[in-house]
Amino acid sequence: xxxxxxxxxxxxxxxxxxxxxxxxxxxxxxxxxxxxxxxxxxxxxxxxxxxxxxxxxxxxxxxxxxxxxxxxxxxxxxxxxxxxxxxxxxxxxxxxxxxxxxxxxxxxxxxxxxxxxxxxxxxxxxxxxxxxxxxxxxxxxxxxxxxxxxxxxxxxxxxxxxxxxxxxxxxxxxxxxxxxxxxxxxxxxxxxxxxxxxxxxxxxxxxxxxxxxxxxxxxxxxxxxxxxxxxxxxxxxxxxxxxxxx
Amino acid sequence: xxxxxxxxxxxxxxxxxxxxxxxxxxxxxxxxxxxxxxxxxxxxxxxxxxxxxxxxxxxxxxxxxxxxxxxxxxxxxxxxxxxxxxxxxxxxxxxxxxxxxxxxxxxxxxxxxxxxxxxxxxxxxxxxxxxxxxxxxxxxxxxxxxxxxxxxxxxxxxxxxxxxxxxxxxxxxxxxxxxxxxxxxxxxxxxxxxxxxxxxxxxxxxxxxxxxxxxxxxxxxxxxxxxxxxxxxxxxxxxxxxxxxx
DNA sequence: CGCCGCGTACGTGGTTCCCCGTACGCGGCG
DNA sequence: CGCCGCGTACGGGGAACCACGTACGCGGCG
Numbered sequence: 001x002x003x004x005x006x007x008x009x010x011x012x013x014x015x016x017x018x019x020x021x022x023x024x025x026x027x028x029x030x031x032x033x034x035x036x037x038x039x040x041x042x043x044x045x046x047x048x049x050x051x052x053x054x055x056x057x058x059x060x061x062x063x064x065x066x067x068x069x070x071x072x073x074x075x076x077x078x079x080x081x082x083x084x085x086x087x088x089x090x091x092x093x094x095x096x097x098x099x100x101x102x103x104x105x106x107x108x109x110x111x112x113x114x115x116x117x118x119x120x121x122x123x124x125x126x127x128x129x130x131x132x133x134x135x136x137x138x139x140x141x142x143x144x145x146x147x148x149x150x151x152x153x154x155x156x157x158x159x160x161x162x163x164x165x166x167x168x169x170x171x172x173x174x175x176x177x178x179x180x181x182x183x184x185x186x187x188x189x190x191x192x193x194x195x196x197x198x199x200x201x202x203x204x205x206x207x208x209x210x211x212x213x214x215x216x217x218x219x220x221x222x223x224x225x226x227x228x229x230x231x232x233x234x235x236x237x238x239x240x241x242x243x244x245x246x
Numbered sequence: 247x248x249x250x251x252x253x254x255x256x257x258x259x260x261x262x263x264x265x266x267x268x269x270x271x272x273x274x275x276x277x278x279x280x281x282x283x284x285x286x287x288x289x290x291x292x293x294x295x296x297x298x299x300x301x302x303x304x305x306x307x308x309x310x311x312x313x314x315x316x317x318x319x320x321x322x323x324x325x326x327x328x329x330x331x332x333x334x335x336x337x338x339x340x341x342x343x344x345x346x347x348x349x350x351x352x353x354x355x356x357x358x359x360x361x362x363x364x365x366x367x368x369x370x371x372x373x374x375x376x377x378x379x380x381x382x383x384x385x386x387x388x389x390x391x392x393x394x395x396x397x398x399x400x401x402x403x404x405x406x407x408x409x410x411x412x413x414x415x416x417x418x419x420x421x422x423x424x425x426x427x428x429x430x431x432x433x434x435x436x437x438x439x440x441x442x443x444x445x446x447x448x449x450x451x452x453x454x455x456x457x458x459x460x461x462x463x464x465x466x467x468x469x470x471x472x473x474x475x476x477x478x479x480x481x482x483x484x485x486x487x488x489x490x491x492x
Numbered sequence: 493c494g495c496c497g498c499g500t501a502c503g504t505g506g507t508t509c510c511c512c513g514t515a516c517g518c519g520g521c522g
Numbered sequence: 523c524g525c526c527g528c529g530t531a532c533g534g535g536g537a538a539c540c541a542c543g544t545a546c547g548c549g550g551c552g
Contacts, residue, residue, distance in 0.1 A: 077400050081487070085400045100389035106396060128385075129378035136371070139381070142388035143346035149395035150352060154323050154331045156402035157448030161537065194502065202403030204538060209503050241327070407511065440528065450512060455529055496551090503544075510538090518529075 037067075037095075039127055039134060044117040049110035055097075057107040062099035064118045068092050071114025072191045075106045076199075086200035088148070089192060091175055095141050098124075112191040156202045162240025164201040165211040169221065170237065173230055189227040215239065283313075283341075285373055285380060290363040295356035301343075303353040308345035310364045314338050317360025318437045321352045322445075332446035334394070335438060337421055341387050344370075358437040402448045408486025410447040411457040415467065416483065419476055435473040461485065 046069070049055060055066065055073060066073075073090040087106055090096045097108065097118075128135035155164055173188045190197070194205040201208065212228070215221045220235040221228045230236060292315070295301060301312065301319060312319075319336040333352055336342045343354065343364075374381035401410050419434045436443070440451040447454065458474070461467045466481040467474045476482060 075396075077396060079400070079404070083400075083404045085403050087396045087399055098385075098389060100386045100393065105393055125382070128381065132375035132381070135374065135378070135381040135385070139344075139374075139385050139388060140346045142385060142392060143344060145392050146388060146395060147346060147351055149392060149399065150321075150323060150333045153333055153395065153399055153402060154325070156399060157331050157445075158325070158329045193500095199403075205502080206504080206539085207537060213503065451528080452513085452530085453511065456511095459529065494552095496549105498548085498550105499546105500548105501544105501546080504542085506540090508537105508539075510536100512533105512535080514532090514534105516530085518527105520525105520527085522523105522525090 037134070037137070039131055040119050040124065043119050043123040045119075046115060046117050049114045049116065051110060051112050051114075053110050055108040055110065055116065056104050058104050060104045060107075062097070062102055062104050063121045065095060065097035065121060065124060066090075066108075066116045066118045067095050069115040069117060072111040073108050073114060073116070074111050074192060074196055074200075075108055077106050084199045085202070086192075086196050088145070089172075089196075089200070098138065098142060111193070111196060152200075160240050161201075161203055161207050162211050162214070164203060165197075165208060166215070166236050166239040168197060168201055169215075169228060169230065170233075186230045186233075187224060187227060188230060191226065211240075283380070283383070285377055286365050286370065289365050289369040291365075292361060292363050295360045295362065297356060297358050297360075299356050301354040301356065301362065302350050304350050306350045306353075308343070308348055308350050309367045311341060311343040311367060311370060312336075312354075312362045312364045313341050315361040315363060318357040319354050319360060319362070320357050320438060320442055320446075321354050323352050330445045331448070332438075332442050334391070334398075335418075335442075335446065344384065344388060357439070357442060398446075406486050407447075407449055407453050408457045408460070410449060411443075411454055412461070412482050412485040414443060414447055415461075415474060415476065416479075432476045432479075433470060433473060434476060437472065457486070 044067075049071070056062075056064075058078070068090050070092055072092075073096065075087040075090070075096070077085045077087055088096075089111070090108075099105070124134075124138070128138055155167055159167065169188060172190065173186050176186075176188055194208050198205045198208045212221070212223075215236070216223055218235065220232045220239065221230055223229075290313075295317070302308075302310075304324070314336050316338055318338075319342065321333040321336070321342070323331045323333055334342075335357070336354075345351070370380075370384070374384055401413055405413065415434060418436065419432050422432075422434055440454050444451045444454045458467070458469075461482070462469055464481065466478045466485065467476055469475075
C-alpha cells in the first residue's frame with residue numbers, strides 16, 4: 001500500500017509536469033491473462049487531476065469513458081435547490097463514464113489527486129461491435145453498477161444512520177485493492193471527505209462523525225491517517241441493528 | 247388506454263387457460279421500424295402471472311430475461327431483518343432480468359395480473375455476440391437503468407416525503423404508455439399497492455397516504471379507480487419544496 | 493527555524509422538527 | 523361476515539440543524 005502510493009504519486013508527479021503522454025502498451029509487468037480491455041489500451045490517454053478538480057460536468061457531451069489508475073472520483077448530482085448527492089465513488093481499476101445518452105447526467109470530480117485514462121467513446125463502441133467479449137464486458141460493468149446501485153438504494157431507503165456508516169466502511173474495505181497486511185485488521189483508505197461520505201449516505205457530516213466516533217470508542221474501528229482500520233468485522237456488520245426503522 | 251387494457255386482458259385470459267404458447271413471429275401489425283429486439287422474438291415464450299405471483303426469487307439462477315407485455319412487475323429486495331425495498335417497477339415494454347452474475351440478487355413479483363415474454367439467456371448472449379446492434383441496445387438498457395437508479399438514489403437520500411410522492415407520480419406519468427386523452431389532465435395507472443409505493447420511496451404507507459390525500463385536497467391530483475389523474479403538473483413539481491432537508 | 497495567522501476538515505452538544513409507529517375507522521370484494 | 527387495502531389521528535424518537543471547539547497543513551515573515 002505504501003509502495004503503491006509511492007508509485008502512483010510518482011506517476012502523478014510526472015503527469016502533472018504536463019506530459020499527458022499516451023498510455024504505455026499492455027503493461028509489461030502483467031504477463032498473460034489478457035483482459036478484454038487490453039484491446040482498448042492503444043486508444044487510451046493518461047491525464048492527472050488535482051483534488052477537487054472536475055473531470056466532467058452534468059450536461060457535457062458524453063464522448064469519453066474513463067478508468068481510474070490511482071486516487072478516486074465521485075459522481076455528483078445536484079438539484080436546483082443546491083442539494084447534493086454522491087451517487088458513486090470510483091476507485092483504482094474502476095471504469096466509469098459510460099452513458100446511454102449523449103450528455104452527462106451527473107458530474108465527476110476527483111476526491112484526491114488522481115490519475116485517469118480516457119478512451120474515446122467512438123473507439124470503445126467500434127471495438128465493442130467487433131469484439132464480442134468487450135461488448136459483453138461493458139454490459140457486465142453496467143449491470144454490476146446497477147446491482148451496487150440497488151444495494152445503495154436499500155441502504156438509503158431502509159437503513160438507520162449507524163448501519164449506513166458501517167455498511168459504507170465494509171463496502172470500501174471490500175472494494176479496496178487487495179491489502180498486503182490483512183491480519184483481519186484491514187486498513188481502509190478513505191480519500192474522500194466526510195461531506196462526500198455524508199452526501200453519499202444521505203446523512204449530514206455531523207451524523208457521520210458521531211457514528212464513526214462511536215465505532216472508535218467501541219473499539220470496532222480505529223482512526224488512521226486518512227482512513228480507518230477495521231478491528232472487529234463482526235461488530236461492524238451488526239452495528240446499529242437495533243436502531244432500524246422497521 | 248381503455249382499448250389497450252381490453253386487448254391485453256384478452257391475451258391474459260387466453261394464456262391463463264394454460265396455453266403458454268410461443269410468441270408470434272415479428273408482429274404482423276407493425277410494418278417497418280425493425281427493433282433490435284425483433285431478432286430475439288423467435289426465442290420468446292409467453293407466460294402469464296397472477297397478481298402477487300413470483301417471477302423469480304433472489305438466489306435463483308439468472309438464466310432468462312423478460313419483457314413486460316401487460317401488467318407490471320416489482321423488483322424486491324429483502325434483508326435478514328425483514329425490511330423490504332422495491333428497487334424498481336417494470337411496466338409494459340420494459341426489459342428486465344439481465345444480470346452480471348449467475349444468480350438473482352433481487353426477486354421479481356407481479357404487481358397485478360401480468361403477461362411476460364421470456365428469452366433464454368444463452369440465446370440473448372449469443373445473438374448479442376453476433377448482432378452488434380443488439381449488444382449495444384442491451385448496454386443502453388442497462389445504462390438507462392443505472393441512470394434511473396441514480397435519480398431514485400437522489401430521491402431516497404435527499405428528498406422529503408412529499409417530494410418523493412410527487413416525483414413518483416410524475417415518473418409514472420412519464421413512463422406510462424402514451425396516453426390518448428392527455429388534455430393536460432393525464433390519467434396515471436398505479437397497479438401497485440400503497441405498500442409497494444412506500445417500500446419504493448423509503449416511506450411508510452401512512453406517509454404515502456397522507457401526502458396523496460393532501461395532493462387531492464389541493465386539487466393537484468384526483469383519485470381514480472386504481473390510479474390518479476394529474477390536474478396540475480406545475481404544482482406537483484413544486485410540491486413539498488419547502489419541507490426539504492437541506 | 494519558530495512563531496503566527498488563516499482556512500479547511502473534523503468532532504461535540506443542545507434544540508427542533510419531520511417522519512415513523514401504533515391504533516382505530518371505513519369501504520369493497522370474495 | 524371476514525379480510526384486505528386504504529385513510530386518519532397522535533405520541534415518541536432519531537436525525538437535521540445551529541453553534542462552537544479542536545486539530546491539522548500551509549505560507550509568510552521576523
